[in-house]
Amino acid sequence: MQHAEITVPQEELARQAEFARSVKELPHRPESYYVVTYGCQMNAHDSEKIAGMLETMGMVPAEKREEADFVIFNTCCVRENAERRALGNVTWLKEVRKQKPDMVIAVCGCMIQEPGMAEIILRKYKFVDLAFGTANLHRLPELLYETLNSGKQTVQVEDRDVIAEELPIRRLRKDAAYLTIMYGCDNFCSYCIVPYVRGRERSRDPESILREAEGLAASGVKEIMLLGQNVNSYGKGLPGNPTFAGLLKRIDGLGIPRIRFMTSHPKDMSDELIETMAEGKHILPQFHLPVQSGNNEILKKMNRHYTREQYLERVSKLRAAIPGIGLSTDIIVSFPGETEAQFEDTMSLVREVRFDSAFTFIYSPRTGTKAASMEGMIPEAVSAERIQRLIALQEQLQQETLKRFVGREEEILVEGLSRRSRLAVSGKGRHAVSVTVDGNEQDIGRILKCRITNLKNNTLTGERI
Ligand code: SF4
Structure with missing residues (x-):
């Protein structure tokens, strides 16, 4: 498909802006909104776009969902239990609405994009006023206008791959x-x-990305x-086949202090990217590289297209080019048919790589995927025992790998007050490790220089310089 065919035309975006103005002029429009977000960073960012569009319709954020005139659930469907939780919360709001009959309830995100979900909303969730899929995100103003005007349920799901540029965004953080x-x-x-x-992979035009990054640099964003x-x-x-490394190099030139991705x-991680990271001025020395399993047969069944050996080769190349780089990963335990020996391969890979952190999951089948119909589900008790062993190993290794930071100077971007003390703040160092230092609310969003003095229970603490 040509890039021009998947980019939402300017005229369509102008039409949506017109609908946003029309919603604003409606006498009984919602005045406040609340966005409930599930899932990954991509969804969190979509929620910022939803909030941006709602604000162009004259709405302001509400403190709590039960106080809002318009509540929208931006759902995730990666894990089936997240989906159940989202639907449970939507149903709970139906009860709340008995006290607040004008409340408008909407559901969007990838759960709605699942086959059959639109029918389920139409049949079983009649109280949901508006539901739309990921391809219709930019059409929120029009869909909301229709819902408010007709008083009827609006459900819009399209199986289309689109890119909508320059939607209004209300960013949750000013510093990052x-x-x-x-x-x-x-x-x-x-x-x-x-x-x-x-949908299928589609990349944004590099010039649009650069324009957005320049805007962020000008607004003083630090990361x-x-x-x-x-x-x-x-x-x-894309025309001209731009690469990720090339894009990163251009963004690195804008002067934003910290760049992450x-x-x-692993199969697409190029030498060019490693070189770009090593030469970059602002690209942080950290890499999240999901391995999922340390066994080649399991990797094949997962359709990952790399072997254990290839993964380890990428890691050593990365470490040779950027010594001390912070490395994190994702691991799935008990994939269908995983034997004890195959699980041990994952354990030995973890021992060999010594990750700074690892997100570990017990495999859970996702309806609609190939693995969901594979034989050899691992009994719960076995999975629980395996994941405990893996977590214990990772924690033990992490305690050792994090020691390299003690005594070092680090720059941290402060994210918030420490959970343990109101006289301390915590933030992320350049290698993605969390560090707690003395500080207060005024430090949130600042980059602080500190010396790391202590490591306890895998938590680094330091003092400001
Ligand atoms: S790379 Fe694999 S795990 Fe990641 S989003 Fe694509 S299909 Fe899912």
């Missing part, structure tokens, strides 16, 4: 910002629903996180 560079995924890992609900399901394959299908796929 998300910047989506691509949408969708072509990888079809056998356990993952994303390609079915988020940006480039987002995509598989940022390493950025550029596929997420998520990477």
Whole structure:
């Protein structure tokens, strides 16, 4: 598909802006809104766009969902229990609305994009006023206008791959910002629903990304996180075949102090990217590289397209080019048919790599994926025992790998008050590790220089310099 065909035309965006003005003029329009977000950073960023559009319709944020005139659930469908939780919360709001009959309830996000979900909303969730899929996000003003005017349920789901540029955004943080560079995924890992609900991979035009990044630099943002399901394959299908490394290099030149990105796929991680990171001025020395399993047979069944050896080769290349780089990963335990020996391969990979952090999950089948119909589900008790062993190993190794920071100077971007003390703040260092230092609310959003003095229970503490 040509890039021009998937980009929402300017005229359509202007039409939506017109609908936003019309909603604002409606006598009984909602005056406040609340967005409930599930899932990953991409969804969190979509919620910022939803909030941006709602504010152009004259709405202001409400403190609590039960106080809002318009409540929208931006859902995720990666895990089935997240989906159940979202639907449970939507149903709870139906009860709340008995006290607040004018409340408008909406549901959007990738759960709505699942086959059959629109019918379920129409049949079983009649109290939901508005539901729309990810391809219709930019049409929120029009859909809300229709809902408010007709008083009837509006459900819009399209199976289309689109890119909508320059939507209004209300960013949650002033110091750090998300910047989506691509949408969708072509990888079809056998356990993952994303390609079915988020569509084929499509990259944003590099000039639009640069314009957005320049705007963020001018607004004083200290950190940006480039987002995509598989940022390493950025550029596929774009004229001139730009690469992710090339894009990163250009963004590095804008002077934003800290640049991060997420998520990477080991099979697409190029030498050019490693060199760009090593030479970059502002690209942080951190890498999230999901491995999922340390066993080649399981990796094959997962359809990951790399072997354990290839993964380890990428890690050593990365570490040789950027010594001390912060490395994190995702691991799935008990994939269908995983034997004890295959699980041990994952344990040995974890021992070999020594990650700074690892997100570990017990496999749970996702309806609609290939793995969901695979034989060999692992009994719960076995999975629980395996994941405990893996977590214990990771914690023990983490305690050792984090020691390298003690005594060092680090710059942290303060994210908030420490959970343990109101006289301390915590933030992320350049290597993605969390550090707690003395401070107060005024430090939130600042970059602080500190010396790391202590490591206890995998938590680094330091003092300001
Ligand atoms: S790379 Fe695999 S796990 Fe990641 S979004 Fe794509 S299909 Fe899902």
